[in-house]
Amino acid sequence: NYKLIDCQVYNNHLASLGAEEISRDEFLTYLKF
Numbered sequence: 502n503y504k505l506i507d508c509q510v511y512n513n514h515l516a517s518l519g520a521e522e523i524s525r526d527e528f529l530t531y532l533k534f
Contacts, residue, residue, distance in 0.1 A: 505531045 508515055511522045 505528075506520075507528075508520060511520065
């Protein structure tokens, strides 16, 4: 049950797997648990 994977580059393949692009601020918030 991963909530976050740092994929570096968002693309159609990742989108087909359910990936969603988030802002840098939101990413940093996830890292601060």
